Amino acid sequence: MKEQRAWLDDYALFSVLHARFNASWPTGRTVRAIAVGRVGERPADEHRDGMLQVKWLQWQLDSQWASSAPRSERSGVELMGDQPFTVAMDSADVVVAMATSSTRPHRASRRSHVTVGHDWGLPVFNWPP
């Protein structure tokens, strides 16, 4: 669990605050709350139990996945997951980046040079020039 702190702490805090604010888009309030919650790398006491539940849940999921894969292989098939090609705008990764730096991800415009396809509202990378 401690080996996963690089993402797990932020994800747990994001999950707790997201549930509290019931927001579906990064707002100034949620971003500020994330920034405050991360002060000193020690979340406030009011978030501790909620974060503990989120971490416990991920621990259990990881353990169950780890035990399922070899059992599936023994049965004759290989078990695979997938890798998300990007995260959502309303995600722990993006909101934490907004809270801890001046990064302001933006979504692709529907009227960009792409004239066909879907607008999923996904953030695009702010590549350096």
Next chain:
Amino acid sequence: MIDERGERLIDRDLLVLMKAPPRAGRVQVAVEDGRDTWLVEFDTAIQTSRRSGLRGQLSRGRAFAGLLRQPLAVRGTPVPVAKQAGGAVVARACVIRCRRSVRSRLGRGRDRDLPRFGTLGAQCGFSVVQLLPVHDVSTTGPSPYAPVSAFALDPAYLSLDACEDSWRGWARSAAGRAAPAADAAKSAERVDWSAVREVKGAGIQLAFGALSCATSGTSARRAPVSSACT
């Protein structure tokens, strides 16, 4: 499926499990038969009999596998499309439910169901079972294209029955309290993913609440949890 060195990673058959689509529709998939690539159309509105159980899923899986192995027999006119580098066959199989899942209050989750389904897949000739998506999309809606983290797994896949031994009793108790909602979700004709997620979330909440209450006065029992998670 070809890896970066051009070597074949898996055999010809690949079964992809995806979350139930919000609306029925048709999906077109490119399928190679060794010489040409065909455009194959699948109907995502896979109807499952309530009483078919695992045996019904098995026969359905065989039928699906047979369908994939014979592109010419697929309904609709085969249309050659651009050649692809890989030779994988991808099918949408919705969410697997079996009798044991129905008996269990909140479903067995992947810890129990996936190895069983792996056996089923092996009997049908599959070599890989892929679960899509595995990442958490719980706060953004049913879209699989909106992960809330690049690393977190989806809580909907948790098997409460398979939690750590010391919490299993609380998990079962919590599952029993959530039973009516779980039964309603499972008796639906089609998988209601939002309802399943809601019920599973309630079960997780109850299980962890029971864990917290049971260990609040005995720090020695909670210490390993806190130590591992903080």
